[in-house]
Amino acid sequence: MKTHDVLVTEYLQHLRTAAGDLPPDVREELVSNIAEHIATSLAELDNPSESDVRDLLDRLGEPASIAADARVLSDNATSANGQTSARPSKPGFLEWGGIVMLGLGSYVLPVVGTIAGLIMIALSPWWNRRQKFVAATLSLSGAIVVPLIAAGIFAAGPAEQGRNQPIANYIPVQTAPQSTPTR
Amino acid sequence: MLSLLVNGQRYGVELARALGEVDGLETTEGTLYPLLSRLRRDGLVITTWQESPAGPPRRYYALSKQGHHALQEFKEEWCRYRDAVDRLLGTGEATA
Numbered sequence: 001m002k003t004h005d006v007l008v009t010e011y012l013q014h015l016r017t018a019a020g021d022l023p024p025d026v027r028e029e030l031v032s033n034i035a036e037h038i039a040t041s042l043a044e045l046d047n048p049s050e051s052d053v054r055d056l057l058d059r060l061g062e063p064a065s066i067a068a069d070a071r072v073l074s075d076n077a078t079s080a081n082g083q084t085s086a087r088p089s090k091p092g093f094l095e096w097g098g099i100v101m102l103g104l105g106s107y108v109l110p111v112v113g114t115i116a117g118l119i120m121i122a123l124s125p126w127w128n129r130r131q132k133f134v135a136a137t138l139s140l141s142g143a144i145v146v147p148l149i150a151a152g153i154f155a156a157g158p159a160e161q162g163r164n165q166p167i168a169n170y171i172p173v174q175t176a177p178q179s180t181p182t183r
Numbered sequence: 184m185l186s187l188l189v190n191g192q193r194y195g196v197e198l199a200r201a202l203g204e205v206d207g208l209e210t211t212e213g214t215l216y217p218l219l220s221r222l223r224r225d226g227l228v229i230t231t232w233q234e235s236p237a238g239p240p241r242r243y244y245a246l247s248k249q250g251h252h253a254l255q256e257f258k259e260e261w262c263r264y265r266d267a268v269d270r271l272l273g274t275g276e277a278t279a
Contacts, residue, residue, distance in 0.1 A: 042238075059211065072217075
């Protein structure tokens with residue numbers, strides 16, 4: 001019985017150390033859960049031997065890997081290499097704001113709206129780098145393609161008729177007396 | 184994990200055993216507990232302490248209302264996904 005206790009105590013001590021960087025409540029819950037698992041499992045065995053205890057601890061896994069899992073699953077998940085894996089569960093201000101600015105804002109506030117939308121999307125953890133790049137390329141390509149098309153139309157435009165004629169035709173005041181039959 | 188609780192509450196060691204029996208899920212038992220803690224913090228499972236016939240009291244895990252809902256949503260999502268893949272690969276029962 002003595003060796004069992006030593007093995008279990010050592011294991012829990014390693015776990016506590018490995019989970020040292022976790023929030024105290026998360027760490028305590030983890031250690032108490034594992035301690036309880038060991039106690040319950042041993043109580044279900046009839047007079048457990050030392051190798052039973054070793055098997056049990058083997059099945060539980062390395063304390064470091066349990067602590068690593070707890071780190072990933074803990075709420076303010078900042079892993080050891082400083083990488084944050086915290087992605088909000090729902091899109092918030094940055095996400096909706098970015099979409100609205102990029103969509104509607106590009107028309108209401110042409111250049112400023114687009115840039116604001118792109119900045120909000122760039123700041124949001126919701127999308128990955130590739131998605132952000134695609135959003136930026138597509139919306140900025142509009143700024144280049146639309147003027148090009150417009151330039152093309154204007155270049156091909158004034159061919160047959162007089163320069164001001166097409167526009168003048170659409171002004172009702174001027175066209176009305178010419179186009180409506182007088183009788 | 185949630186689906187293991189759908190037929191009623193279970194305690195940790197029981198869950199570990201059930202997970203071990205599922206083919207293709209290679210996990211160490213210890214990693215079960217961080218997951219259960221996370222589900223509890225998210226309000227998807229609730230825990231209660233109960234006396235056991237032998238040994239120390241056990242912490243039982245059960246699905247909360249929210250947990251049932253999340254499981255249902257996941258099932259629907261998974262079926263849609265599985266059907267789509269089946270259609271692509273021609274592996275579905277309906278397409279055989």
